Amino acid sequence: MKARFWKTCSLGVLGVVLLLGYSGVILAETTAADVEQALQALSLSQSEKILEAFKIGFVQGNLLPEETLRLVTRLTAVEGSPAEKEAILLAIASALMDSLPGKTLVDKTLEGLSRGVPLSQIGRQVSIRVRLLVEVRDLLYSKGVFVATEGQAASSFLLPVRFDLLVIHIADALGEYLEGWGSPLDGFLLEEVVHLRLSKLKGVVIPVEDVELVLARIGPADLARVVREVLDQLSERTTSLSE
Amino acid sequence: MRGDNLEEALKDVLRHEVSVKAPHLEGLEERIVAELEGRLPKRGLVETLKQLGAPTRGARLGQLAVIGATAVVFLLVGTFLVGRAPFLGGGPNKTATMSAVAESGNAVLFLMPAPGAQSVTVVGNFNDWEATPLSDDDGDGIWTASIPLSPGRYEYAFVVDGRWWGQDPLADEYVRSFGDFSSVRYVGRAGEGA
Numbered sequence: 001m002k003a004r005f006w007k008t009c010s011l012g013v014l015g016v017v018l019l020l021g022y023s024g025v026i027l028a029e030t031t032a033a034d035v036e037q038a039l040q041a042l043s044l045s046q047s048e049k050i051l052e053a054f055k056i057g058f059v060q061g062n063l064l065p066e067e068t069l070r071l072v073t074r075l076t077a078v079e080g081s082p083a084e085k086e087a088i089l090l091a092i093a094s095a096l097m098d099s100l101p102g103k104t105l106v107d108k109t110l111e112g113l114s115r116g117v118p119l120s121q122i123g124r125q126v127s128i129r130v131r132l133l134v135e136v137r138d139l140l141y142s143k144g145v146f147v148a149t150e151g152q153a154a155s156s157f158l159l160p161v162r163f164d165l166l167v168i169h170i171a172d173a174l175g176e177y178l179e180g181w182g183s184p185l186d187g188f189l190l191e192e193v194v195h196l197r198l199s200k201l202k203g204v205v206i207p208v209e210d211v212e213l214v215l216a217r218i219g220p221a222d223l224a225r226v227v228r229e230v231l232d233q234l235s236e237r238t239t240s241l242s243e
Numbered sequence: 244m245r246g247d248n249l250e251e252a253l254k255d256v257l258r259h260e261v262s263v264k265a266p267h268l269e270g271l272e273e274r275i276v277a278e279l280e281g282r283l284p285k286r287g288l289v290e291t292l293k294q295l296g297a298p299t300r301g302a303r304l305g306q307l308a309v310i311g312a313t314a315v316v317f318l319l320v321g322t323f324l325v326g327r328a329p330f331l332g333g334g335p336n337k338t339a340t341m342s343a344v345a346e347s348g349n350a351v352l353f354l355m356p357a358p359g360a361q362s363v364t365v366v367g368n369f370n371d372w373e374a375t376p377l378s379d380d381d382g383d384g385i386w387t388a389s390i391p392l393s394p395g396r397y398e399y400a401f402v403v404d405g406r407w408w409g410q411d412p413l414a415d416e417y418v419r420s421f422g423d424f425s426s427v428r429y430v431g432r433a434g435e436g437a
Contacts, residue, residue, distance in 0.1 A: 070371060107368045111398070114372035115407065117421045125421065169396075180419035197396075200415075204394045204431040 030066040032058060038072040044086045053093030061160075062095075063102035071106050074113050084119035091126045100133045101164045104172060127237075128178065131230040132171035139226055140166065143217040158210060165206050166198075166214055173197035174227060184227040187220030194223060349430050350389045353377060354413060355401045358384030365390075367399025367425075374402060394431025400424070 032055050039047045057063035071092075075085045092105045105126055112122035140146075140163070148157035158166070177193045178184060195215060202211040353365045355377060363386040364374035370390075377386035398418065400409040409424030410417055416427045 107372075110372045111368070111425075112421055114366055115421050115423065121421065176418045176420070179421075200429050200432065201396060204429075205396070 030064075030069050032065060035065055035068050035072060038069055038076065041076045042072065042085055042089075043082050044089070045082075046086060046090065050086075050089045050093045053096040056099075057096035057102050060096075060099055062100065062164075063092075063106065067103060067106050071109060074110060078113055078119070080119040084123060087123040088119065088126055091123060091130050095130045095133060098134060100130070100137065101168055104133075104168050105129055125175075125179070128230060128234060129171065129175050131233055132175050132226070133167055135226040135229050136171040136174070137167050139218060139222055140214070143214075143222070145214060145217065155209065156213060162207060162210050166210060169197050169201060169206065170194050170214070174223065178227065178231075184231055185224060187222075187224035190223035190227060191218075191220040194218070349392055349394070351392045351397075351428060351430055353388045353390060353399075353401075353411075355386045355403065355408070355411070356384060357386050357401075357403045360384075360386065360403050362404060364402045365399055366402060367397055369397050369399070377401075392430045395429075397428050397430060398425045399428070400426060 032051070035054055036051050039051060044050065054063065054065075054068050057068075058065055072089075075088070078085075088109055092102055092109070095105055096102050108126055108129055109122055112125065144156050145163070145166070146157050147160050147163045173193050173196075174190060177190065182189060182193070184190075198206060198211045198215060202208050355363050355365075357363050357379075360379075363377040363379070365377060365388060366372045366374055369392055375388060375390060377388040379386045398420070399411070400407050400423075401411065402408070407423060409420075409426055411426040413428075414426035415429050417424050418427055419425075
């Protein structure tokens with residue numbers, strides 16, 4: 001009788017522990033459904049398109065649901081027109097649709113929001129950063145640096161994480177240079193900026209061989225072309241919007 | 244005197260007995276243990292489980308240990324599955340992989356001289372640009388906070404009584420962002436950051 005009592009108690013305790021453990025682990029995770037719910041509060045006209053892009057970003061590991069939820073929550077809390085908020089989200093969504101890393105764009109947006117920068121200005125900066133990510137990614141492709149798929153083991157085929165790190169930091173260095181009113185025509189300065197950034201992260205965040213591979217393959221003319229492309233596209237967009 | 248003789252005689256007898264029996268005493272403990280082990284019935288898996296089910300104190304402790312171990316295993320497996328399985332909201336996570344490369348975490352000191360300030364915080368891309376407060380416990384006007392950061396590049400600014408201050412003298416470099424300055428620290432380079 002006593003033995004049965006103890007067995008029952010033990011099984012009960014075990015059940016409760018497992019239930020609490022599982023529910024704790026699962027409840028702590030932010031999901032796409034949470035992001036969808038938060039997006040509804042923004043009253044966007046293209047929320048489905050944005051959500052779809054976010055979901056692709058989640059699956060590809062280019063953005064985390066909790067980062068996205070934080071962004072949407074902060075955008076909801078700030079005053080401004082839904083159209084301007086949507087423009088920022090659409091810019092980030094376009095990067096995710098293109099399989100580009102989204103965290104750096106979310107960071108830029110959160111910084112702008114925290115500084116109290118007008119939403120239109122944040123949107124413009126995020127758009128520049130998206131264009132830079134695209135152009136830098138394409139530049140690496142054109143120089144024979146690729147994302148490795150399963151089974152590829154050449155030095156110029158990098159794992160997605162390592163490839164993304166290069167794209168993020170080169171694009172970020174160029175973006176900061178442009179934000180600081182650096183001349184977009186001076187390829188040597190652009191190269192120096194990129195060289196400095198990668199050198200400081202070499203062996204700490206970015207593997208040494210990746211930095212050496214990229215620095216050996218891109219030069220001043222390549223970087224000047226990247227920046228020119230970005231600015232041209234931006235001015236075309238501004239012109240078409242004003243027409 | 245008679246007592247002394249008696250004691251001496253007893254000691255002689257004991258010495259003799261010990262010298263005669265000493266070879267038999269060698270390894271006595273091991274022999275006893277071995278014999279006891281040989282006499283004990285071998286306990287199979289079923290017997291062991293039955294013993295765990297018995298209402299003795301040892302068995303109850305055994306039950307608790309099994310429950311605890313099972314719970315830990317389930318939690319670990321659950322956490323692993325949530326991190327891996329898309330249906331549980333996981334999926335491949337490049338961000339996590341990147342930060343996993345640098346989990347060691349250096350405590351980085353943020354220091355801002357601001358005598359007379361009411362509040363000093365630091366905002367940056369390590370805290371999603373949300374305020375982390377600095378403290379000035381001794382009231383000397385030097386506000387500090389020590390924040391553990393993985394190796395990497397961090398942009399930040401101080402906010403002193405609501406006013407942004409983007410040029411930290413301890414920064415590795417400065418960048419212009421949204422028309423204002425931000426400080427930059429590189430954490431993890433040899434001899435720097437921490």
